[in-house]
Amino acid sequence: MELPRRKAMGLFAAGAATVALGGSATAATGSGAFVIRDARVFDGERVLPHASVLVADGRIRAVGEVLAAGVPVHDGRGRTLLPxxxxxxxxxxxxxxxxxxxxxxxxxxxxxxxxxxxxxxxxxxxxxxxxxxxxxxxxxxxxxxxxxxxxxxxxxxxxxxxxxxxxxxxxxxxxxxxxxxxxxxxxxxxxxxxxxxxxxxxxxxxxxxxxxxxxxxxxxxxxxxxxxxxxxxxxxxxxxxxxxxxxxxxxxxxxxxxxxxxxxxxxxxxxxxxxxxxxxxxxxxxxxxxxxxxxxxxxxxxxxxxxxxxxxxxxxxxxxxxxxxxxxxxxxxxxxxxxxxxxxxxxxxxxxxxxxxxxxxxxxxxxFALSDRGRLARGLRADLLLVEGDPTTDITALREIHTIWKNGYPVERMPV
Ligand SMILES: [Zn+2]
Missing domain, CATH: 3.20.20.140 (Metal-dependent hydrolases)
Known part of the structure; x- marks a missing residue:
């Protein structure tokens, strides 16, 4: 577990706006990697009108222009991703x-x-x-x-x-x-x-x-x-x-x-x-x-x-x-x-x-000093909310939830 994770970290730590997965796709897939692509992103503080977010190992690995190969992709078009x-x-x-x-x-x-x-x-x-x-x-x-x-x-x-x-x-x-x-x-x-x-x-x-x-x-x-x-x-x-x-x-x-x-x-x-x-x-x-x-x-x-x-x-x-x-x-x-x-x-x-x-x-x-959450930024916990539309202009759009992820895993929405 340790090695792929460190490899992935090194790859994404480049800090550039563009993050290519390429060769590490297998390792990334094994650690539950996925991308939410082409969404409006509210990162906890400001709005990025068009961005993608890469998740692996239950954490956010990149926010920005993410080019991912070989990992599941969720379509963010017309949607807003929030912490x-x-x-x-x-x-x-x-x-x-x-x-x-x-x-x-x-x-x-x-x-x-x-x-x-x-x-x-x-x-x-x-x-x-x-x-x-x-x-x-x-x-x-x-x-x-x-x-x-x-x-x-x-x-x-x-x-x-x-x-x-x-x-x-x-x-x-x-x-x-x-x-x-x-x-x-x-x-x-x-x-x-x-x-x-x-x-x-x-x-x-x-x-x-x-x-x-x-x-x-x-x-x-x-x-x-x-x-x-x-x-x-x-x-x-x-x-x-x-x-x-x-x-x-x-x-x-x-x-x-x-x-x-x-x-x-x-x-x-x-x-x-x-x-x-x-x-x-x-x-x-x-x-x-x-x-x-x-x-x-x-x-x-x-x-x-x-x-x-x-x-x-x-x-x-x-x-x-x-x-x-x-x-x-x-x-x-x-x-x-x-x-x-x-x-x-x-x-x-x-x-x-x-x-x-x-x-x-x-x-x-x-x-409240919750240092691992509350924003969409590299290294933070992958607690994510994807909604239809744009709650940054119409707050009622929050009600139309598409997907929730907790620790990088999708959440089952029907009550038991
Ligand atoms: Zn009370």
Whole structure:
């Protein structure tokens, strides 16, 4: 295995725009090589109107003018090739990672979940084996207080006298890739206890001490301020109770905070309804996906999406990085298809289609340090999405998926 791979590397490392396979075709075929030819390519950052991509050994070997002989060729004409999508806010259910992958989401970031599978998830995401699942990074159990959000038993909570640093240390020992803190005090009618500002600061510092990002749940402006003041690296919702002032947007920019707005859970089911009515989507939905898309939150208000879109518009204009995330499996958001509508929401909020696609690929890869993915470039993982048409000008074209590859293998799209 080693020799052909090194031979191939040497051949393609020439770096020229033209890469000829010729004599190494047999070795390349043996390692699952193929070419996607003559596609429009969105490489995670910019659009190449006409390019080809060579894959071998589960990695991208060349992007540009690729002349391949003796390897399977996929016709990219009239189609657009993109990096696999990265959903920056999910909560797993049993079928989540398979459901996500069937819609081109090749990586999921879990923002509060059971850590028991994380060692295995880490092994999978480092390898290049054929898989029917999206790769996973996870917060594991988030940091919240007794009787705080989220409700329910089954996970540890930071009690008033407990040491936040030790608590975070336990999460890291369980496999948390980053630390999630929950700042949520409910509504005046239903108040919850939540982390104090001092606890929030201590949690963020404990995460940073261990080289972990600190990501915060906050859905109201006053809670968001606590998260930002605490030094959180990412907000994994945008606040929906009011519109941002220009000063606050500038403060986020200055702090280097990134935002995952999760507009999918603030549109009160509108994007879910559109997915459930779309014949490009429905054949590929599993029962759990249908269930997620059919459920509705009773607390959603039309003002949520209005405020959220206005906030994203202002943050983006200010230069705050915006990242795509759905909050699947929450009501109205399904693993996989909801990313297609989340990205469309970002366009509604003022991102160009290419910027919205970057928000689902290269931007999360950069901010979550996912160094092997999120772009189409030589040496990166061959997580690929080929769609009909041109989503860089019409974002709804994302719904017409032609082929998905994970680790260089085509993905079976029908649910089991
Ligand atoms: Zn969530």
């Amino acid at each position: 696999g999508l990265i959903d920056c806010h999910v909560h797993l259910n049993e079928t989540a990672r398979a459901d996500a992958l069937r819609f081109g989401v090749t990586t999921e970031l879990d923002m509060f979940g059971d850590p028991s599978g994380l060692a295995e998830a880490r092994r999978q995401r480092r390898g290049h084996a054929r898989t029917g699942q999206a790769d996973l990074w996870s917060a594991g159990f988030g940091v919240t207080v007794p009787d705080g959000h989220p409700r329910g038993p089954g996970f540890p909570r930071l009690t008033p006298g407990a040491d936040p640093d030790a608590f975070v240390g336990e999460r890291v020992a369980e496999g948390s890739d980053f630390i999630k803190l929950v700042i949520e005090d409910g509504s005046p009618e239903h108040p919850f206890p939540t982390l104090t500002p001092a606890q929030a600061r201590a949690v963020v510092q404990a995460a940073h001490r261990r080289g972990r990002l600190a990501v915060a749940h906050a859905e109201q402006l006053h809670n968001t301020r606590i998260a930002v003041d605490a030094g959180a690296d990412a907000l994994v919702h945008v606040w929906t109770d009011t519109e941002a002032t220009p000063e606050f947007a500038a403060a986020l920019r200055a702090a280097g905070t990134v935002v995952v707005p999760t507009l999918s859970v603030y549109d009160c089911g509108a994007s879910a309804d559109s997915l459930l009515a779309d014949p490009r989507i429905t054949p590929y939905l599993s029962a759990p996906q249908r269930e997620s898309l059919t459920k509705r939150s009773t607390r959603c208000r039309p003002s949520f999406l209005r405020n959220a879109l206005a906030n994203v518009r202002r943050l983006h204009a200010e230069g705050v990085p915006v990242l795509a995330g759905t909050d699947a499996t929450m009501p109205g958001a399904a693993h996989g298809p909801s990313m297609l509508t989340e990205i469309a929401h970002l366009v509604t909020a003022g991102l160009t289609p290419a910027q919205a696609l970057a928000a689902a690929t290269s931007v999360p890869a950069k901010h």
